[in-house]
Amino acid sequence: MSDTFTLDGRPIAFAPGQTILQAAVAAGAYIPHLCFHPDFKPHGSCKVCTVKVGGRHSASCTTQAVAGAVVESDTPEINAERRALVQMLFVEGNHFCPSCEKSGDCKLQATAYDLGVMSPHFDHFFPDRPLDASHPAVLLDFNRCILCSLCVRASRDVDRKNVFALSGRGIRTRLIVNSRTGRLADTDFAATDKAAHVCPVGVILPKGRGFDTPIGRRVFDARPISARADATAEIASSDAARE
Amino acid sequence: MCPAERLAPDPAQAAATAMARHRHDPLELLQVLREVQEDCGWIPPEAIDCIQARLTLPRSKILGVATFYSFLHLKPCGRYRILFSDNITDRMLGSPALLERLCRNLWAERGKVTEDGLVSVDTTSCTGLCDQGPALLVNGRPITRLTERRVDELCDLVRNEVPLDAWPADFFRVEDDIHRRDALLGTSWAPGAALAAALARGPEALVEEMKASRLRGRGGAGFPAGLKWQACRDAPGKARYLVCNADEGEPGNFKDRVLLSTAADAVIEGMTLAAFATGAWRGFIYLRGEYRFLLGHLESVLARRRGAGLLGESILGREGFDFDVRIHVGAGAYVCGEESALIESLEGKRGTPRNRPPYPVTHGYLGEPTVVNNAETLAASCLVALKGGAWYAGLGTAESTGTKLVCVSGDCEKPGIYEYPFGVEIRQVLADCGARLTQAVQVSGPSGACVPAAEFGRRLAFEDLPTAGALMVFNERRDLFEVARNFVHFFAHESCGFCTPCRVGTSLLANMMDKLANGHGSPYDFAEIERMNLLLQSMSHCGLGHSACNPVLGTIAKFRPAYQRRLAHEEFEPAFDLDRALAAARQMTGRDDPAAHVPTENEEPA
């Protein structure tokens, strides 16, 4: 028998070494998250997955599951805090959902809808983040980057290429690519790389198939993200299907 | 003759030399970059080409590291790079006007390189010279006690491109300013005496003495040092490491600087004690970049101690007791004082705090058991070795044994270092340093607490007001809102950017404080600030984010009128201000006449 903890009262079984979010995802229970992906080592940076364990806030993707722990997640207080984080991510970049190819497949947008985000709330930063259209097969629109590091981890740990990295510090943190010119075309990136398929938002976009799947028939158009604990896997496979 | 600052060294050569000095070890990437920066005045792409090829590191990684640290530049800077310390104490001593004067004299614009490439001028976070400010760094070297006259002299030297080594030595004089000595600064011992006492007892007994002393970490968190040493000693691992944290980035703090300058032997002896207790074979001093000027002195103390058999192999003749120390120089990042970010930085990476647990005592440098202790903690451990844990525990208070170096700066006659037994009242410190008409003190820097006059009976101790050492004094004339605003900007500048709440939240908070300062505040913004504070506290990844709100929370709670005065409006007021937005256009056209302004309803009388 494996050990269990409770998530909002529901018992969740976990294997030794699993974090709270890993166990929840495996059990089909939803905790909002953006920088986590089941295929990669948890990172713990977006903080959207924050829950309360024994009354204390902690990021569920990096917190080890402990038998008997009482975890609160879907509470008005925590959801309000998550809403603020998601709003921060919106104002930090330049997000114009209606014109974004990822609309409907985007985890940031879906999470925002699900948490009831009605406005950006904070003042926009309007950063200057030029696009990189140099690569024949893939477009990079940095305006939407939420710095989740998934592409960094995928390229480093799976593709063994280190195409992506974070640079800068604080509010000036930016995603960069591994070439002297700073252009994606001058890296060894390929559209078949794992890193091409992990971006939760609309930064790393395949060229030549814009709006192949019409708005209205995309992953989160049918059901909200909270109704799909396995949404991450699903986006990845829908991405692959569209290849 | 071509002045030294003019010689443009070959970037490839500079990189090759730096890499050779560091044994072509990729873990030393930050040191290599720092030395290229020092030699070339920036890090040219050709230098990166060499590093990339020789250390076989991805270019993106090198760039990621180089852009993390404030003192590394990927674009050419001036041949003279001038950085004014921007701590509130420097500002109170007049640094903003001096910066302007310097810019006017040199036809320079803040944040830009002059067209002839001669000079670049900007601000930097507290340089740890608050007792002798206003201070600045020129090509990394500190100049203290700035006056208008000194600034003018400096401008002449720059204009004539006089090499720094030919500048008046008095410019670079850094004083220790010790005004009160107690157990630590008042005791002297022959180098090696504490170590000999420990060797006679044995490592287990040393750990027991440390536990009996109840010496707590002086870096701020106050974790019992004996327990930390024990945990590292007991942790399984292939090798053990010891780190002396001399990053001292907390504005207002400068006691580690003084310890390393006046009592380096004590600090290094403490490191050696900790190595003996834990079994560590290698130690690091993480020296903040601002203290680069201490490097030569520290290297010579290390060399002397090696010569005396106090470092190296078979220390004091004890077979198998091998330990040596390397100095790792930082490059301008406050967050690297956080122990896990410090370890990342030691490994040549961006200074991003790790997920904890596991803690460094079990998984530290290279994943091995590592003790990270503040420089003062290590120095104090010598007293425990010399005089015993029970003796040490007799000093100070029940929960805070021993003494503390307090760094006094701000509005007082005698800023500097005061060593007191723990438990000293604020009132006592203020009397000793000659502070008058004091409105408030900031204890332990921006991440600490703001204490109003009514509470000057409170004590510096973990039981009451814990402190890493800083004590900034503000007299009745000071505006505590401006103090808090300065601190909030500090946190926004120093946020590592890893986690959302701190990366975005500290900048939003800084913008909100600016909005209030610009006279556009309303009670709505007040509520927003309070909400942001709570969010930072509950959601941030590390202590920087957790405490980024302290200065605002503290001053809102205790000095509400300083904020209330800013609330010009009854209801919501947008942050966008047309007149302010036109400032760039005014600057471009060189106009500042009334017609170039859009009138606003609440014109502030000058």
Ligand SMILES: Cc1cc2nc3c(=O)[nH]c(=O)nc-3n(C[C@H](O)[C@H](O)[C@H](O)COP(=O)(O)O)c2cc1C
């Ligand atoms: C943002 C941040 C900055 C810190 N800066 C320093 C520092 O400059 N020096 C220091 O000794 N400890 C600093 N600390 C505390 C260290 O993480 C750590 O607790 C300390 O070095 C442990 O040594 P001690 O137990 O001897 O105090 C900092 C912590 C945080 C969160």
Ligand code: SF4
């Ligand atoms: S590009 Fe996408 S995957 Fe990469 S860091 Fe940005 S948001 Fe994350």
Ligand code: SF4
């Ligand atoms: S709290 Fe701030 S400094 Fe700490 S990890 Fe998060 S962004 Fe970095």
Ligand code: FES
């Ligand atoms: S999913 Fe846990 S911090 Fe991002």
